[in-house]
Amino acid sequence: MAEAGEDEAYSYKGMSADNIKGLVLALASSIFIGASFIVKKKGLKKAGASGIRAAGLEVILTYMSHFGGWA
Numbered sequence: 001m002a003e004a005g006e007d008e009a010y011s012y013k014g015m016s017a018d019n020i021k022g023l024v025l026a027l028a029s030s031i032f033i034g035a036s037f038i039v040k041k042k043g044l045k046k047a048g049a050s051g052i053r054a055a056g057l058e059v060i061l062t063y064m065s066h067f068g069g070w071a
Contacts, residue, residue, distance in 0.1 A: 015023075
C-alpha cells in the first residue's frame with residue numbers, strides 16, 4: 001500500500017487484465033512456433049531419410065515463367 005507521502009505512480013497494484021492477456025498470447029505463440037519448428041525438423045529428417053528431394057532451380061524457374069497460372 002502506498003503511504004500518504006508516496007507518489008501514486010510508484011505504487012504497485014498488480015498486473016492489469018490487458019497485461020495478463022498479452023503475456024498469455026506471447027507464451028502461446030512461443031509454444032506454437034517451437035512446436036512447428038520441431039514438426040518441420042522431424043519432417044525434413046524423415047524426407048531426407050526416404051530420399052525425397054526438393055525441386056531443382058530449373059523446375060522452379062520454368063513454373064514461374066508461365067504467367068498463365070498466375071492470373
